[in-house]
Amino acid sequence: MSNDFTPESERQRVRQLAALRPSLLGADFTHLDFNRRPVQRDLGKRILYRDAYMTGWAYKTVSAQDLKIPVVNGEGKRSRVLATIGVTRGFGDHDLRALNSTPVKPFLSSQPEVQILDIMNENIDDSDLLIMGTDGLWDVTSNERAVETVKKSLSHFSSDNDTRKYR
Numbered sequence: 001m002s003n004d005f006t007p008e009s010e011r012q013r014v015r016q017l018a019a020l021r022p023s024l025l026g027a028d029f030t031h032l033d034f035n036r037r038p039v040q041r042d043l044g045k046r047i048l049y050r051d052a053y054m055t056g057w058a059y060k061t062v063s064a065q066d067l068k069i070p071v072v073n074g075e076g077k078r079s080r081v082l083a084t085i086g087v088t089r090g091f092g093d094h095d096l097r098a099l100n101s102t103p104v105k106p107f108l109s110s111q112p113e114v115q116i117l118d119i120m121n122e123n124i125d126d127s128d129l130l131i132m133g134t135d136g137l138w139d140v141t142s143n144e145r146a147v148e149t150v151k152k153s154l155s156h157f158s159s160d161n162d163t164r165k166y167r
Contacts, residue, residue: 001115001130004138007072007079010088012052014081014107018071019052026102029082030068037070038062069099071107077139081107087135089113127151 007014011033018024018031025031035048035057042062049060060066069083080086082098089109096104131146141149 001117003113004135005087005089005109005113006077007074007081007086007088008076010109011072011079013109014072014088015052017107021106024103024106025068025071026098026100028069028099028102029071030066031071032066033070033072034066037073038066040067043067 003009015031015033018029022031031052033050038047043064045062046059047062047066048057049066050057072079072081073083074080077086081088082102082104084098084104085093085096085108088107089111091110093108094105098104129147129150131150133146137146
């Protein structure tokens with residue numbers, strides 16, 4: 001029923017916002033994406049890059065501006081927005097700042113994911129569970145382990161209890 005919203009999964013949205021509003025990046029970040037992060041010795045060399053609205057890669061000659069930290073850097077669970085935070089959705093962190101006091105909040109979305117499951121059209125029985133938790137739970141626990149834990153907890157109740165109250 002859910003998807004992870006990480007800097008990796010929302011890289012395109014965050015980079016497009018950064019391209020539209022470069023003032024949000026401060027002096028230390030760039031909206032450009034490189035196949036590998038350029039370093040000082042790459043100055044003047046050609047390297048693969050992608051701008052915020054590009055679907056493919058192209059070559060560009062590396063300049064000093066390209067040595068900035070990408071607005072989204074890292075891969076998978078290790079990806080970060082402004083090299084600071086590993087999530088892209090949230091309600092708080094209004095005062096969270098990255099390097100040189102660059103605000104992180106403009107890159108976070110408070111728009112929740114909403115999914116509707118019509119249980120009348122699904123093959124659901126008394127052993128099915130819907131577990132609601134934050135990304136912190138799912139970072140340390142697999143779906144299977146969470147279900148196992150909840151089922152074990154529910155098994156402590158007597159079988160003559162009405163199980164519908166746990167739905």
